[in-house]
Amino acid sequence: MSKIAFVFPGQGSQKVGMGQSVSEANEQAKAIFTKADETLEYPLSSIIKDGPQSELTLTTNAQPALLTTSIAILQCLREAGVHADYTAGHSLGEYTALVASGSMSFEEALYTVHKRGQFMEEAVPNGEGTMAAILGMGREALQSITDEITKAGDAVQLANLNCPGQIVISGTKAGVEKAGVLAKEHGAKRVLPLQVSGPFHSVLMKPAAEKLAAILEKISITDTKIPVISNVTANEMTSASEIKKKLVEQLYSPVLWEDSIEKMLSLGVDTFIEIGPGKVLSGLIKKINRQVQTFAVQDIESCNEVAKALQEVKQ
Structure with a gap:
């Protein structure tokens, strides 16, 4: 039986205009962008739509912007009946994976990654x-x-x-x-x-991790509905207590992306769907294993194409 994993990109994949075709075509996707503005109390959606790129690239904007765009695109896939057996995300993308797996609400994840971006910026003076x-x-x-x-x-x-x-x-x-x-x-x-803008995933991020731990204590994290593969261990994580711990460790630990993909392959995943702007993760997955099927869903066209391709496989 074919198994599907949803994978979500991290910082660096952001680009002005991302997710706009999905927002225009899908009411639920559009509602995600509106909810982002309401939650953060500033117009994140217009920075995503109109830029400038320099403002979108600031860590405090890029992190919530990528989460918002990927979750908006996910609405479109779900409406088309595409669901995953596992999720994983590269660094920041792990938060998107946790929202997709039902462990965090979109609003709380958004608030957390906005803060995470701030703490990462503050941890080490720029240029050091x-x-x-x-x-x-x-x-x-x-x-x-x-x-x-x-x-x-x-x-x-x-x-x-x-x-x-x-x-x-x-x-x-x-x-x-x-x-x-x-x-x-x-x-x-x-x-x-x-x-x-900083030495991410290094011990220099420990001050940021301590501040993040305080935020994670305040928000509601539940056990996942589908397993998330952890950046820190490359193993399945499903319990709320483990997720909190691993999100803190993730800031100063290596992202074991190759190991995470190998783990999902060992669990029977043969189809990876990258959800969000760009095709960085799809490219990495192909370098890890050429045999697997990868799709990159970043707009309404690719969403419809993937849904159609997977329906044909089922028949």
């Missing part, structure tokens, strides 16, 4: 921390490089284990630069500095 993608190097070899540099006094660690040969490192500016140089010396194909 950064991230870089290391291409063509195994995790063990890279891990020993980052350990060595951290031990010498410049914190740096593995942050996103995205797919074979693509790992993002995160930490102090000096730590990331030194690790990049050593990685090249030890055979990495490329080192790509990322345009980010």
Whole structure:
């Protein structure tokens, strides 16, 4: 029996105009954008619709904007009768996965990610921390490089284990630069500095994690209706208490994306539907396993196409 996973993108996928065709075509999707404005008490929907990109890219806007857009697109898929057996999200996308799995309400998740964005921005002064993608190097070899540099006094660690040969490192500016140089010396194909405002998924985010823990204590999180694969462990998480704990740890722990996809494959998932702007996750999944079916749903056309393709499979 074919199993479906919904996967949700994280920060970096945002673009002006995302989700607009779905909002125009679907009343429930439109209501999500309206609800976002009401919940946050500022016009997030017009920043999503009209930009400018520089404002949309600010962490405090990008995080709620991506959550809102992905949940709006999800309404359209659900109306078309498409449902998932598992969900997962890349970093911020994990909150969208939790909403999709019935563990958090949209409004509370929105409030939380808006705060999460603020705390992440505040944790490290701008310019002191950064991230870089290391291409063509195994995790063990890279891990020993980052350990060595951290031990010498410049914190740096593995942050996103995205797919074979693509790992993002995160930490102090000096730590990331030194690790990049050593990685090249030890055979990495490329080192790509990322345009980010902070060292996400590194120990430098611990002050943000403490503030986030206080917010998560106040909101209502319930057991999931369908399992979510955790960024932190790459295992299924279903209980409310574990979800709270893992969302705090997620801020300073690596995103085990490759392991999460492998886990879902082992659970029988053969169809992955990326819900939100862009096709970043679909691309990573194809690099992990070429045999699986991937779809990227980001507008009304792709929503209808996927619904039709899956109906034909069932028949």
